Amino acid sequence: MPAVNHGPGHPGLASSPAPAPASDSPPASSPAPASRKVVLEPEEIRRALTRIAHEILERTDGGAGTVLLGIPTRGVPLAQRLAERIEQVEGRPIPHGSLDITMYRDDLRLRPARALGRTEVPAGGIDGAIVVLVDDVLYSGRTVRAALDALNDLGRPRSVQLAVLIDRGHRELPVRPDYVGKNLPTSKQEVVRVMLTEVDGADAVLLGRADSEGRE
C-alpha cells in the first residue's frame, strides 16, 4: 500500500532521507499533469480570502477577542494572509498563529510516526477568545475534530469557528465550516491539491484523479 503522506513520514527512526520539509505535495515547478484541472486561479483565491476576511470581521464584531490559528501545513499561510487583510481593514493587528494536530489524529497507528508541525499560540492564549481555525481543505472532518481536542488541552475558548479555502464534501463527522472559499463537489476518487506561494511557489487549486502515487 503506498505510503499516504500528510507530512514528512518516517518509519520510526529509519535512516531514510527526510523529504522536503513542510510540504505534502510535489513542488510547484512540475507543471500540472494533464490529468489535473485548475479549479481556482490565483485571482479567485485572492478574492475568496478577501471575502472570508470581511466575513470574519462581520461575525466577530470587528475581530475583537479573536485569534486565528492555521493548521499546518497550508492552513498556516492562509491564516497569515487572512490576518494581514484584517489588519489592513481594521487598522490594528489580530493575533494569529499555528496549531499542529498531529498528536491528536485518530489515524496515527495506520502510518509510520510523522514529524510534527509547528504550534505557535499567540501570547494572549485562547481562554475566552473566539478561535478561528484555518485550513486549506475540509474533507472528512477528522482534522478539525483533532484540532478541537488540541484546543481543549490548550485552554477554553469562548467559541470555535472554522474557515476553509475549499469544502469538498464527504463529511465523516458532524463538522461544518463557518467560512468557505469555494464549495467543490468531488468524488472520492478525485484528489484536491491546494498550492500556495509560501509553500509551493505559486497559488492554485487543482482537481485530479487519484493515481498510483497515492493522494498526489
Add this chain to the structure above:
Amino acid sequence: MSETWLIRGARPLGGEPADILIRDGLIDSIGAATAPAGAQAIGADGLIALPGLVDLHTHLREPGREDAETVETGTRAAALGGFTAVHAMANTDPVADTAGVVEQIWRLGRQAGHCDVHPVGAVTVGLGGARLAELGAMADSAARVRVFSDDGKCVSDAVLMRRALEYVKAFDGVIAQHAQEPRLTDGAQLNEGEMSARLGLTGWPAVAEEAIIARDCLLAAHVGSALHICHVSTAGSVEIIRWAKGKGWRVTAEVTPHHLLLTDSLAAGYDPVYKVNPPLRTAADVAALREGLADGTIDCVATDHAPHPVEDKETEWDTAAFGMTGLETALRVVQQAMVDTGLLDWAGVADRMSRRPAVIGRLAGAGGELAPGQPASLTLYDPAARDTVNPATHASRSRNSPFGGMELPGRVVATFLRGIPTVLDGKIA
C-alpha cells in the same frame, strides 16, 4: 575379537589412492589389496585418510559438570570429529590434582571406548596457584599423566612456574601454560582494541598473554625443561615463540580452530557464543596464527573444546561463561582456514593434528603414522562435502558452537581406534 577391514581407494595424507588393510588392530598393508575372507569393506573413493587425530586440549567436564558434558558424550563428539585420543583438562570438580581423580577419568574413557582419554594433571592443588600438586603420583598412576596444566587459570607466580618446570624433568613431563596475566585481565571480556572500546566491554590486552609466554620461555630455557603453550591467540605470541624456538629452546605451542578463523568483530551483537578465553582477536592476529601453524612455529591444533549449558550462554555478555565447543568442527575449520587457502597440505594436517600432538603428549604407540605395522587408528574424511553447521545435531551435550549457521567444507566419514571402528558413515559405530 578384532575385525578385518579393507578400506578401498582412500588417499592417505592426500596422496595417491590406495587400499588400506586393517588386521588385528594394526595396519597390515597400504597399497593394492584383495579382501581376505571375512573382511568388511569400505568404499573410500575420494576420501582422505589421516592418522587418528590427537587433541591436546579438551574439557570433558566430568566429574562435576555433567550438565555440560560427560566423558561418554565428549568422546563421542571427539570420534565424530576424527579424534582417536584426547587430553582431558584438569579443571573438573573435584580438580584432577591427585592420582585418584585422574585414574577415575582414565577409566571412564576406557569404558566409553570411543577414543583414548589421557587426563591432564593440575599443576597446583585445586588450581589455586599456591602449592604444587602431586605431579609424580599422577605420572606413576594408571593414567600415566605426562601433561600438566592449570588451564582455565594461569600459573602466574614466577617461582611456582619455575619449580613446576624443574620438577617434571624427572619423569619427562611437560607443563602446559594457560598464558594470562591475571592482574592485567581483571574483569576482561573481549580483546582490547577498537571493538572493545566501541562496545564498552573491558579489554583483554594481548600483552597479558605475550608477557607470560616470554617469561615462561626464558624460565624453561634457564632450567632446561620443556614448555607447552596452550591456545596461542596473538601475533605477538607467535613472534615470541618463533624467537624462543630459534634459540633451540624446548617450547611447543598449540592454536585452536576458532582462532584460525574468527575475529572479535563477531562480538558486535553481544552474543556470548563468541565469548572465549583467550578472546577472539583481530584479522592480523588470525593471519599470523595461520602463518605460524604453516611454518611450524605453532606445533599443533588443539580444540580447547569447552562445552557450556544453555543458561550459561544465553545471558548478557558480562555474566556468560567463556568457551566454545570444537571437537566436531575442528578438522572442517582447519580445512577452511589452512588447506583450502593453500597454507597447509593434508600431510601437514596429519603432522599438526596427529603426529606432533602425540609427541608433545608423550603418547607411546599413538599418533601419526599411516604405515604397515602401526596401530590402525585413523580417520576417513571427505573434503568435498559441504554443509551448514547445526549445533543441535552435535553429539556434544552442549550447543555453544560459534560456527552454528556457517557453511563449512568437509565431513568425517569414519574413524578407527586401533582397528575397531568408532564412527562409520558419519555416525557413532
Add this chain to the structure above:
Amino acid sequence: MNRHLISAGDLTRDDALLILDTADELAQISDRPIKKLPTLRGRTVVNLFFEDSTRTRISFEAAAKRLSADVINFSAKGSSVAKGESLKDTALTLEAMGADAVIVRHSASGAPQRLAGWVRGTVVNAGDGSHEHPTQALLDSFTIRRHFGRSASSRAGAPGAASPGSASRVPADGALDGLRVTIVGDVLHSRVARSNVLLLHTLGADVTLVAPPTLLPVAVGSWPCSVSYDFDSALPKSDVVMMLRVQQERMNAAYFPSVREYSRRYGLDAARMAQLPDQAIVMHPGPMNRGVEIAAEVADSARSTIVEQVANGVSVRMAVLYLLLGGAEGES
C-alpha cells in the same frame, strides 16, 4: 534496528534532527496547564531498571505519562531478578504482560541488544554498562542546540543566544556544525561519552576528549574526535564543556593517584571557567561529584545548563517514545 533505540551510532543526521525538532515542539507541553497528549493512550511502557537511577527513570516515566501511556516500573532490587532470575526470563515475563516498549538500564554492556532479541516490543536503551546512553546524548545535543540558536524556534527569528562566529556558519537544518564541544573525564568507563562522541559527530560538531591517559580507551584514536591530556589548552577553544562524573573508586584501581591530583589537573573550577569564551556553556549529565570534577560555584553559575538538561530530558524522551511508538508498528 529502526524499531529500537540502542546506540546513538544508529541515528543518521536526519534521524537525530527529527528527534530534536520533535522534542522542540513537545517541550511546549511543560508550559501548559494540561501537560498531556493522547498520542500513546493504551500503550504500555515498562521501565526495566536493573541499576538504580531515580533521575532517568522518573524522566522516562514523565515522558511516557505525558503521552498518556501506561507505565509499569520494574526495579531489580527485591524482585525476582535479585533471586537469580535471568535476563531472558525477565524478558519473557514482559512479553507475556504485553509491553509495547521496554526502557532498560543495565550494568552489562549489550543487555538491551540481547533483550531486543527476546521481546517483540520496542527497546530503548537507558544506559547499558559502559556502552551507550543515547537519550542522554540526545538531550545534551538538544540543550546545546537551543543555547546556540540552532533550534527551529530560534532560527525562525525568535531571539535566542547568539551563535559563535558568523551567522553563515549555522547550517540550514539547524545541526551543530562549527560548534566545539570538549568532553572531560572518565571516558573509558563512560557510556555518556561514547554516545555523545557518536551523536555530536553525526550532527557536525567538533569533539575533543580530555582525560588522563589511563581513562581513555586504547583505541580512542579511531574515534571521530580529537584527544588531549591538557585541559587548560582546550578551554579557550570550547563552546561547550561537558564534565563527566569520576568515580572515586577508580583511584583504588590506579587510574589516578588521588582525588586531589585529578581535581587539580582535570577539574573545572572557577579559574578554569574564566578561561572559557564568553558564550560557552558548562554541562554535566549528573549526578555530580561537587568538588571533584566540578566546583560548586561552577555548577551553580549562569553558564551551567545542568538543571535545564533535566527538563530537556523529558521533552527528548517524549519525542523518542512518540517516534518509536506513535505510528504504525514496524517498518512500512
